[in-house]
Amino acid sequence: MPRKPPPDEVRLKAIGVTRLRPGEATFTVRIRGKAAVLERFERLTPEERGAVVEAGLKVLKGEA
Secondary structure (H helix, E strand, C coil), X not given: CCCCCCXXXXXXXXXXXXXXXXXXXXXXXXXCCCHHHHHHHHHCCHHHHHHHHHHHHHHHCCCC
């Protein structure tokens, strides 16, 4: 008899990932910049990286 796979929450937690919230998406992009800055950015959590991108876009658009 085939085994039933564990619930998504259990599987995602096991690999250190959380389910996307409504309105969220995930993308893979290439970023070009100073190595030290990009290494620091890479060490952030996905949520922190998203916040950095949002803040940066607001500054670029003059909304800060």
